[in-house]
Amino acid sequence: MIDSSPVPNRPKAAPRPSSLSGGHPLPEGRDHYTISEVAEVTGLSAHTLRWYERIGLMPHVDRSHTGQRRFRNRDLDWLALVGKLRLTGMPVADMVRYAELVREGEHTFEARQELLEATRRDVRARIEELRDTLAVLDYKIDLYADARRASERF
Amino acid sequence: MIDSSPVPNRPKAAPRPSSLSGGHPLPEGRDHYTISEVAEVTGLSAHTLRWYERIGLMPHVDRSHTGQRRFRNRDLDWLALVGKLRLTGMPVADMVRYAELVREGEHTFEARQELLEATRRDVRARIEELRDTLAVLDYKIDLYADARRASERF
DNA sequence: TAGAACCCTGGAGTGCACTCGAAGCAAGCG
DNA sequence: CGCTTGCTTCGAGTGCACTCCAGGGTTCTA
Numbered sequence: 001m002i003d004s005s006p007v008p009n010r011p012k013a014a015p016r017p018s019s020l021s022g023g024h025p026l027p028e029g030r031d032h033y034t035i036s037e038v039a040e041v042t043g044l045s046a047h048t049l050r051w052y053e054r055i056g057l058m059p060h061v062d063r064s065h066t067g068q069r070r071f072r073n074r075d076l077d078w079l080a081l082v083g084k085l086r087l088t089g090m091p092v093a094d095m096v097r098y099a100e101l102v103r104e105g106e107h108t109f110e111a112r113q114e115l116l117e118a119t120r121r122d123v124r125a126r127i128e129e130l131r132d133t134l135a136v137l138d139y140k141i142d143l144y145a146d147a148r149r150a151s152e153r154f
Numbered sequence: 155m156i157d158s159s160p161v162p163n164r165p166k167a168a169p170r171p172s173s174l175s176g177g178h179p180l181p182e183g184r185d186h187y188t189i190s191e192v193a194e195v196t197g198l199s200a201h202t203l204r205w206y207e208r209i210g211l212m213p214h215v216d217r218s219h220t221g222q223r224r225f226r227n228r229d230l231d232w233l234a235l236v237g238k239l240r241l242t243g244m245p246v247a248d249m250v251r252y253a254e255l256v257r258e259g260e261h262t263f264e265a266r267q268e269l270l271e272a273t274r275r276d277v278r279a280r281i282e283e284l285r286d287t288l289a290v291l292d293y294k295i296d297l298y299a300d301a302r303r304a305s306e307r308f
Numbered sequence: 309t310a311g312a313a314c315c316c317t318g319g320a321g322t323g324c325a326c327t328c329g330a331a332g333c334a335a336g337c338g
Numbered sequence: 339c340g341c342t343t344g345c346t347t348c349g350a351g352t353g354c355a356c357t358c359c360a361g362g363g364t365t366c367t368a
Contacts, residue, residue, distance in 0.1 A: 199356085201356075201357055202357080205355085205356070218364095220363080220364060221363090221364090246354075246356095
């Protein structure tokens with residue numbers, strides 16, 4: 001709900017961070033998938049997947065001998081992470097930056113860690129904001145409940 | 155961070171839902187403010203405030219004898235609520251719907267309560283999502299920390 | 309009373325994140 | 339063999355939430 005129409009039919013929940021290291025509920029234990037299969041499991045459209053690749057948000061997807069994309073499990077893992085980052089409201093441009101760091105190799109570990117820590121701070125702050133908001137909603141809802149109860153009684 | 159550049163310099167925190175019923179830290183205890191004063195305290199731009207009014211998100215703002223807006227404390231209270239709802243990611247169109255219900259009078263109490271309860275459910279779900287995301291971030295950050303510690307040791 | 313600073317309106321423009329269309333190639337099926 | 343489905347690219351279109359502009363009126367300060 002946080003942005004216009006995100007993840008129309010997102011898979012219901014990844015129970016553990018283990019979804020980052022294999023274990024997708026997919027057709028079979030293959031390690032290559034067509035774009036429509038990936039669209040199916042990620043809830044993203046094929047258009048969006050191609051667009052992700054175009055803007056540099058995917059770390060190089062394999063192609064079949066006829067040029068069609070063949071996504072692999074590591075791509076799905078990456079998309080799972082991207083999905084999480086997107087939930088935090090991180091702009092796509094920042095995710096692209098992170099993807100660039102990954103492409104640049106291991107000497108960017110520190111920068112990546114800092115980026116994730118900054119994101120974690122944002123997420124924590126956001127949760128606090130939402131808790132405040134929840135308090136306001138509770139307060140308002142109680143007001144309406146009281147008002148309606150009062151008007152029924154008389 | 156959740157949308158592009160929201161609330162650039164939002165006032166730091168309303169300690170209680172009491173911010174919904176008076177108690178604004180404003181110039182003095184007046185009950186009319188110019189648009190730029192309201193922009194100052196809400197963190198919204200004057201443009202945005204006029205736009206809110208145009209689309210029906212403000213419940214009728216008073217005007218001076220020359221036609222300039224004179225916001226009152228109840229307008230600030232309303233904007234505080236709108237700010238909270240906006241933090242939940244509620245689309246502006248839904249907030250407009252809520253504003254319409256308010257304008258329609260007391261017979262919409264039930265509808266308003268339902269709308270707020272639906273929003274509350276969304277906020278709770280969102281908090282859960284963010285907690286999941288936090289777990290993933292913790293996991294990833296630990297991975298980087300371990301990797302960097304290991305590379306230092308050898 | 310002049311000038312700066314502020315406010316008005318309607319409408320156009322911006323940035324983000326998709327989302328779709330057009331034109332064409334390739335594979336599987338009855 | 340034709341049909342359907344799915345894939346490719348590039349570029350244009352969409353919806354949201356602002357954000358800004360032009361051209362003019364108003365209010366405050368020196």
